[in-house]
Amino acid sequence: GAVVSQHPSWVICKSGTSVKIECRSLDFQATTMFWYRQFPKQSLMLMATSNEGSKATYEQGVEKDKFLINHASLTLSTLTVTSAHPEDSSFYICSARDSGTGPNQPQHFGDGTRLSIL
Amino acid sequence: DAKTTQPPSMDCAEGRAANLPCNHSTISGNEYVYWYRQIHSQGPQYIIHGLKNNETNEMASLIITEDRKSSTLILPHATLRDTAVYYCIVSGGGADGLTFGKGTHLIIQP
Numbered sequence: 001g002a003v004v005s006q007h008p009s010w011v012i013c014k015s016g017t018s019v020k021i022e023c024r025s026l027d028f029q030a031t032t033m034f035w036y037r038q039f040p041k042q043s044l045m046l047m048a049t050s051n052e053g054s055k056a057t058y059e060q061g062v063e064k065d066k067f068l069i070n071h072a073s074l075t076l077s078t079l080t081v082t083s084a085h086p087e088d089s090s091f092y093i094c095s096a097r098d099s100g101t102g103p104n105q106p107q108h109f110g111d112g113t114r115l116s117i118l
Numbered sequence: 119d120a121k122t123t124q125p126p127s128m129d130c131a132e133g134r135a136a137n138l139p140c141n142h143s144t145i146s147g148n149e150y151v152y153w154y155r156q157i158h159s160q161g162p163q164y165i166i167h168g169l170k171n172n173e174t175n176e177m178a179s180l181i182i183t184e185d186r187k188s189s190t191l192i193l194p195h196a197t198l199r200d201t202a203v204y205y206c207i208v209s210g211g212g213a214d215g216l217t218f219g220k221g222t223h224l225i226i227q228p
Contacts, residue, residue: 043219051213093162095215110161
């Protein structure tokens, strides 16, 4: 149980392109999902909290107009990197917590999306 | 969320118990201790969590000191596939994202 699927797992695109990453909770519902970013040899950094049916909450220093988040259903959140540039190349990872369990139950992570901008 | 301190790296022989320490001296009363691990180029994998009692599941055991200022993750019989970066995270849960430190790079030696 508690599987989070992320798609695509790997994408290469040209500078200026917009890229959409999907995060799905396969066997549970998630009112809240989270998006993280990880640069090489660094730890995960929280980018934003995605809330079903409402606006996402962004961490300080993360541009909301560049990283568009949509959480249209209880099982799907999407992250769109708009007008991507080489400095946006990174490993993007989502997580979700089962809304049907207690608030201290763990987050479960997807396998990440490796984004390379040429 | 409270900050945690972990050793940057540890070695352990295959088949032996791996004991990973974590200090969280500023933990609040309502914060849990979570352990995750990340194998290279994958998303973090949940291992175990606890509030104040010791916990055990099929993957590991979690020992939390009585004052809750530190904890130890125990992998009872380490295998080569347990080589990963292990993160100890303290969080109140709910709608909060997790704050990852640098973790401990555990290397299991054959």
